[in-house]
Every structure is written in C-alpha cells, then in structure tokens.
Amino acid sequence: QLLLQVSGPGLVEPSETLSLTCTVSGGSISSTTYFWGWIRQPPGKDLEWIGSVFYSGDTYYNPSLKTRVTISVATSKNQFSLRLRSATAADTALYYCARQSHYYMNWFDPWGQGTLVAVSS
Amino acid sequence: QSVLTQPPSVTGAPGQRVTISCTGTSSNIGAGYDVHWYQHLPGTAPKLLINANNNRPSGVPDRFSGSKSGTSASLAITGLQAEDEADYYCQSFDRSLSAVIFGGGTKLTVL
Numbered sequence: 182q183l184l185l186q187v188s189g190p191g192l193v194e195p196s197e198t199l200s201l202t203c204t205v206s207g208g209s210i211s212s213t214t215y216f217w218g219w220i221r222q223p224p225g226k227d228l229e230w231i232g233s234v235f236y237s238g239d240t241y242y243n244p245s246l247k248t249r250v251t252i253s254v255a256t257s258k259n260q261f262s263l264r265l266r267s268a269t270a271a272d273t274a275l276y277y278c279a280r281q282s283h284y285y286m287n288w289f290d291p292w293g294q295g296t297l298v299a300v301s302s
Numbered sequence: 303q304s305v306l307t308q309p310p311s312v313t314g315a316p317g318q319r320v321t322i323s324c325t326g327t328s329s330n331i332g333a334g335y336d337v338h339w340y341q342h343l344p345g346t347a348p349k350l351l352i353n354a355n356n357n358r359p360s361g362v363p364d365r366f367s368g369s370k371s372g373t374s375a376s377l378a379i380t381g382l383q384a385e386d387e388a389d390y391y392c393q394s395f396d397r398s399l400s401a402v403i404f405g406g407g408t409k410l411t412v413l
Contacts, residue, residue, distance in 0.1 A: 227304050228391060230402035243401045286395040288338035290350035
C-alpha cells in the first residue's frame with residue numbers, strides 16, 4: 182500500500198520560505214508511470230494545485246505560483262519537496278502531497294494526510 | 303470564484319440517489335479534458351472516487367458513477383448511506399490557465 186507523509190514546520194514567518202517534504206513509502210518515487218504533486222487548501226477556500234514533479238526532475242507549476250515555487254525530487258530518499266518563497270498570510274493552508282497518474286494533468290491517488298502550515302509572526 | 307462550479311450543498315435521504323454537478327467552460331471540460339472526483343472527510347486525505355470521467359478505481363463501490371457531457375460533468379451516488387456524508391470535489395485541467403483546477407466542493411448531507 183502506497184503511503185505519503187508530509188513533514189515540515191507548521192509555522193513560517195512572513196517573507197520566509199515555506200518548506201515541506203513528502204516521504205513516499207510502499208512504492209518507488211522513481212516509477213516512470215507517475216508524477217508527484219503538491220496541492221493546498223487555504224481555510225474556507227478551494228483546493229489549489231501547486232505543481233507536480235517527475236522522478237527525472239521535470240516540473241510543472243501552477244502559473245499563479247510559478248515565480249515563488251520550486252518542487253524537487255530526491256530519489257535516493259524516496260522523497261519530493263516543496264519550497265515556496267516570500268510566504269505571506271495568503272499561503273496559510275492545509276498542504277497535501279499526492280501521487281499523480283501518468284501525466285501532470287491527471288488525477289491524484291493516493292493523497293497524503295496533509296499538514297497545516299500557518300504563515301504568521 | 304472557482305473555475306469549475308459545483309453546488310455548495312446537496313441533501314438526500316438514505317437509499318436515495320443524488321447527483322453533484324461540475325460545470326466548466328470550453329477551456330477545460332469542454333475542451334475535452336478529463337474530470338475526476340474525490341470524496342473528502344474533514345481531517346482525512348481526499349479519496350479518489352472517479353477518474354477519467356467515469357472510471358471507478360478498485361475498491362470504490364459501484365454506487366458511485368461519473369459522467370461527462372459538453373462543458374459539464376456529474377457524480378451520481380445511488381443507495382445513499384450515512385457514511386457518504388462528506389465533501390465532494392471535481393478536478394480537471396484548464397488550457398487557458400495551464401493548470402490543474404478543482405471545483406469549489408459540494409457538501410453532501412445524508413438526512
């Protein structure tokens with residue numbers, strides 16, 4: 182059974198970088214079949230796709246966040262990571278990682294549990 | 303305002319059938335991009351219910367079904383059960399935004 186677990190600080194100072202890591206267990210992140218994605222949901226707002234990465238390092242980002250986001254993959258650790266620069270209160274959200282089928286336009290399954298990150302001083 | 307429009311809430315009695323709509327535009331659903339559906343219980347990870355418009359992953363009861371036509375898609379739930387009470391989201395891709403997009407979510411209440 183594939184499991185994804187998000188880890189990282191639950192509190193980030195404004196203007197700092199929000200950093201999260203997703204650890205994959207029960208399967209290899211180096212699979213040629215899947216992408217790996219980040220999705221977030223601010224309190225009371227819609228789900229928002231942040232971006233997706235392939236094991237080779239190829240990335241696709243939401244244009245609305247592209248200037249501030251970097252998603253990377255560490256195949257030796259079976260992990261992929263999110264860095265969101267210049268964080269503001271608007272980045273306060275529940276952050277999820279998920280496996281994405283075949284291509285970055287496709288569905289997410291399974292999802293990790295999600296972690297709440299607050300941007301506040 | 304979400305790019306994909308869903309009703310904020312739907313209600314049904316046990317055993318009944320309910321449908322949840324997901325309305326898009328010619329830049330997403332109408333452009334031929336697939337629609338996927340998720341069930342989300344607060345405090346848990348969203349669960350894939352339907353992928354690629356009408357495919358049910360292994361383990362998902364056949365009470366759940368999806369359809370797509372034109373610029374809209376629908377999720378149907380038959381034989382409603384108390385455990386179906388959750389939030390439901392649709393997802394697609396928008397070529398104008400060059401982004402994966404989600405609907406605003408629909409809260410299903412089972413009476």
